[in-house]
Amino acid sequence: MTFDCEKYKSVCGSRCCSCFPMPKKLWEKNKNKAVRKVAELQTFSMKDEERIIVLTYDMLCTFLDYQLNCRIYDDRPPICRNFGNEEFPFMHCPFQHTDGTPR
Numbered sequence: 794m795t796f797d798c799e800k801y802k803s804v805c806g807s808r809c810c811s812c813f814p815m816p817k818k819l820w821e822k823n824k825n826k827a828v829r830k831v832a833e834l835q836t837f838s839m840k841d842e843e844r845i846i847v848l849t850y851d852m853l854c855t856f857l858d859y860q861l862n863c864r865i866y867d868d869r870p871p872i873c874r875n876f877g878n879e880e881f882p883f884m885h886c887p888f889q890h891t892d893g894t895p896r
């Protein structure tokens with residue numbers, strides 16, 4: 794088996810794609826692709842890099858479209874790429890293991 798979100802989207806609703814602190818430059822580059830309506834922008838510095846939390850009204854990532862696809866998939870940051878990899882703490886998917894077996 795392989796890790797495959799398509800099998801679970803109808804159940805999980807891509808809930809892992811919630812509002813998160815992304816690099817501000819990623820937001821500036823891609824904000825024209827935002828889908829979910831922005832309620833508030835919160836900026837701060839972390840490890841000398843400017844970060845931004847793009848808060849939406851439903852608390853899902855602004856780049857998650859209504860078919861539950863990522864609008865910036867090829868440009869998504871490491872935290873998104875690594876989600877589901879159980880070698881990282883706090884990155885476990887509640888629905889499947891890293892090898893795609895169900896929980």
Ligand code: SF4
Pocket residue numbers: 797798801802805806807808809810876877886887888889
């Ligand atoms: S990582 Fe898990 S919660 Fe996120 S979309 Fe895939 S199956 Fe759903």
Ligand code: SF4
Pocket residue numbers: 809810811854855856857858862863864865866869870873
């Ligand atoms: S950038 Fe894409 S993969 Fe990352 S949380 Fe947003 S919709 Fe999900």
